[in-house]
Amino acid sequence: xxxxxxxxxxxxxxxxxSVKIECRSLDFQATTMFWYRQFxxxxxxxxxxxxxxxxxxxxxxxxxxxxxxxxxxxxxxxxTVTSAHPEDSSFYICSARDRGVQYFGAGTRLSVL
Amino acid sequence: AQxxxxxxxxxxxxxxEAVTLDCTYDTSDQSYGLFWYKQPSSGEMIFLIYQGSxxxxxxxxxxxxxxxxxxxxxxxxxxxASQLGDSAMYFCAMRPRGxxGYNKLIFGAGTRLAVHx
Numbered sequence: 001x002x003x004x005x006x007x008x009x010x011x012x013x014x015x016x017x018s019v020k021i022e023c024r025s026l027d028f029q030a031t032t033m034f035w036y037r038q039f040x041x042x043x044x045x046x047x048x049x050x051x052x053x054x055x056x057x058x059x060x061x062x063x064x065x066x067x068x069x070x071x072x073x074x075x076x077x078x079x080t081v082t083s084a085h086p087e088d089s090s091f092y093i094c095s096a097r098d099r100g101v102q103y104f105g106a107g108t109r110l111s112v113l
Numbered sequence: 114a115q116x117x118x119x120x121x122x123x124x125x126x127x128x129x130e131a132v133t134l135d136c137t138y139d140t141s142d143q144s145y146g147l148f149w150y151k152q153p154s155s156g157e158m159i160f161l162i163y164q165g166s167x168x169x170x171x172x173x174x175x176x177x178x179x180x181x182x183x184x185x186x187x188x189x190x191x192x193x194a195s196q197l198g199d200s201a202m203y204f205c206a207m208r209p210r211g212x213x214g215y216n217k218l219i220f221g222a223g224t225r226l227a228v229h230x
Contacts (some may be wrong), residue, residue, distance in 0.1 A: 001160055034217070034218075042222075043204065043220045043221065043222050043223055044158075044204070044220050046217060046218070049217065091156060093156070093158060095158070095218075100146065100163070101148070101160055101163060102148075102160070102208075102218055103160060104150070104157060104158035104159075104160075105157070106155070106156065106157040107156040107157060107158075109156070
C-alpha cells in the first residue's frame with residue numbers, strides 16, 4: 001500500500017511552546033490529508049481535514065487557532081500545536097487518501113511538561 | 114446518524130485458530146465503504162481490508178476476510194490461522210458517501226485481540 005511518513009514520532013516540550021508535526025505522502029500525491037487525535041485506550045478522533053492550497057476544515061470543538069494546519073504541497077501537511085499545554089499531550093496521527101483508501105502515518109506522541 | 118459499533122472490547126484466540134471480530138454500522142447512504150485497520154502497540158494504523166457497499170463478493174486479503182452482510186449492516190473481520198503478531202487493536206471504519214466530499218472515516222471503538230501460544 002501507499003506510504004505515509006510522519007515526523008517526529010515522539011516529542012517532549014515545555015508548556016507554552018509550539019510544536020510542529022509533519023505528514024508526508026511518499027509515493028503518491030494527496031490533495032487531502034487528515035489529522036486525528038487519539039487518547040489512551042480510545043478510538044481516533046478526527047480533528048481536521050487538510051486541503052492542499054486552501055484552508056483546513058476543522059471538526060466541531062477543535063480550536064483552529066490552537067491547531068494550525070498547513071497543506072502547502074501535494075505531499076506535505078503540517079500540524080502545529082501552538083502554545084502547548086499539558087492537556088494537549090496526546091497521540092496525533094495523520095492520514096492521506098490514495099485511490100479510496102486512507103493510509104496512516106506512524107503517529108506522534110506529544111508530551112507537554 | 115452515521116455510526117460504527119464494535120461490541121467486543123477484547124478477544125482472546127489460540128494461535129493458529131480463526132477469530133471473528135464484530136462490526137456493525139449505521140448509515141442511510143446507499144453508497145459507502147467499510148475498512149478494517151490494525152493498530153499494534155507501536156501506534157501505527159495498518160490498513161487491512163476494504164469492502165464497498167456495492168461489492169457482491171466478500172473482500173479477502175491473505176488471512177483476512179470480511180464477512181459482509183448488507184441487510185444486517187454488519188462487516189465482521191475474520192482472521193484465519195492467527196499468529197502471535199496479530200495481537201493488536203483492531204478498528205472498523207466506515208466512509209459514508211455523504212462525508213462532505215473529503216472521504217472522512219468514522220471509526221468504531223476498537224477491539225483488542227490477544228493471541229495466545
